[in-house]
Structure formats: C-alpha cells, structure tokens
Amino acid sequence: MAVKEKACLNCKTIYFGDKCTNCGETPATETFKGRMHVFDAEKSEIAENLGINKNGEFAIKLK
Numbered sequence: 934m935a936v937k938e939k940a941c942l943n944c945k946t947i948y949f950g951d952k953c954t955n956c957g958e959t960p961a962t963e964t965f966k967g968r969m970h971v972f973d974a975e976k977s978e979i980a981e982n983l984g985i986n987k988n989g990e991f992a993i994k995l996k
C-alpha cells in the first residue's frame with residue numbers, strides 16, 4: 934500500500950503518516966509544489982523567507 938506524502942498546512946513540513954512530524958498538527962494537503970531540504974535553518978535565507986526555523990524537508994507552495 935502506497936503512503937502518500939503530505940505537506941503540513943501549518944509549517945510546510947513534508948511527511949508521511951497521520952500527523953506532522955514537526956509540529957504535530959493534522960491539517961495537511963497532498964497538493965503541493967516544489968520541495969526543499971533545509972540543512973541549516975538558522976543560516977538559510979530561503980528558509981527564513983518561508984518562515985521555516987527547523988531543518989527538514991519542506992514544501993515550497995501549498996495549495
């Protein structure tokens with residue numbers, strides 16, 4: 934059985950499963966565009982622009 938990736942509507946984290954692995958929220962979308970890996974959130978300007986302050990994999994655009 935294939936598990937679909939979801940992107941958290943709260944923090945944009947891409948995850949599998951029932952709830953966000955980052956913030957624990959459940960509202961999510963399976964429709965998102967682009968993804969980015971943040972390895973050093975404190976130094977990444979892109980992460981800052983997207984409001985991301987943790988390392989991980991994030992969706993760039995949620996629908």
Ligand SMILES: [Zn+2]
Pocket residue numbers: 941942943944945946953954955956957958
């Ligand atoms: Zn989240």
